[in-house]
Structure formats: structure tokens, C-alpha cells
Amino acid sequence: MKPRAQAISSNPDDVLRLAVRFLAHRDRTVAQVQLFLTSRGVSPLQAKHAIRRLSDLHYLDDAAYAQRHVEKRLASRPMGQERLKAELRAKGIDDRLAERVVANVFREMDEEAVAQRALKSAQRHGRKLTSMQVARLLHQRGFTETTIDHIIGHDEMKKEWAHEE
Numbered sequence: 001m002k003p004r005a006q007a008i009s010s011n012p013d014d015v016l017r018l019a020v021r022f023l024a025h026r027d028r029t030v031a032q033v034q035l036f037l038t039s040r041g042v043s044p045l046q047a048k049h050a051i052r053r054l055s056d057l058h059y060l061d062d063a064a065y066a067q068r069h070v071e072k073r074l075a076s077r078p079m080g081q082e083r084l085k086a087e088l089r090a091k092g093i094d095d096r097l098a099e100r101v102v103a104n105v106f107r108e109m110d111e112e113a114v115a116q117r118a119l120k121s122a123q124r125h126g127r128k129l130t131s132m133q134v135a136r137l138l139h140q141r142g143f144t145e146t147t148i149d150h151i152i153g154h155d156e157m158k159k160e161w162a163h164e165e
Contacts, residue, residue: 015042015050023059026134027069030055030062031092066093066101074105078118081106083142113152 015037022028030051037047054060066088073084081102088098112126118141123129129137131152138148 010043010046012046012049015046016053018042019050019054020059023054026063028060029092030063033060035092035133040068062093062097065091066097067105070101070105074109074114078114078121079141080111080138080143080147082144086142109154111143112146112150114158115141115147118143119151 007056018040019033019037022033033051033054034044038044042050051060055138069088069091070084073079073087074150084102084105085095085098088101089095093101115138119129119134119140122137134152135148138151
């Protein structure tokens, strides 16, 4: 088991420096910083003050974090709205903020097109998926039942047309 770090002093500057070092490694949410600071022996009130200061300095911004996270995830691994919202909530993003950010991103893109990209990446190297595998993959990636049904129906129609020709 990893030894626990010593509690730091109650000096607000020390608390702020600890938080900044934690943020230096990568982008974090307010909840992640709060958890980190309290796990290091910082009182909840001191952590709250440090978080407020970091937010004022624009080092912490959950809305901007959520936006960047969603855009990065969609670029690297296409997934549906439900999966993205679940990921944001797991990182400590408020439900309403997660809902708003994901809805805004998907206003600018078609969920079905994102689902098609997810399928295309899964079918690399000539791998063909059955309708059941397609449904399972899209469900795991957080796409809505409507989108899944539409894609499966669209694929079935393509197969029918190919057989008619």
C-alpha cells in the first residue's frame, strides 16, 4: 500500500502551491482537486478557499474542462451522449453542466454520423460485425436506442439492396 503523504501546513500559500502542483500534471475538475487536497490533510475550508482562488485565476473551470474532454473523446474515440455524460459525472462534473455541454456539442454534429465513425473504427482490417455486435458496440459506447435502431435498419436495407442487384 502506498504511504500517505504528510499533512501540509495550514498556510494558505502552501495549500495553493500543493493544488497548483497537482494541476500541473494535467487538466482537473474542481471535485478532483477537492478530493486530492483533503486526502493530503487539508481541511475542507482551506481546500474551498484554494479552489476559489484557482477558479478566479482560471486554473480551474469545470465548464471549460467538460468542453475540452468531450471534444477530445469524440476525436479519439467516437461515443454517444450518454457515455460522455457518464464520464463527465465520474470526473465530478455536475449533472446539469454535463448535460448542457454534451447537448451543445451534439447540436453541432449528428449523433448518427458519430455512431457511423465508431462502427468504422471497429470494422478496421476488414472485420465485419453482425447486427447484434453492432448493437452491442453502439450501446456500450452510449448511443441512444433510436440511433442504434436507425443504423441497424440502414445497414439491413443496404444488404437487401445488394442482394437484389
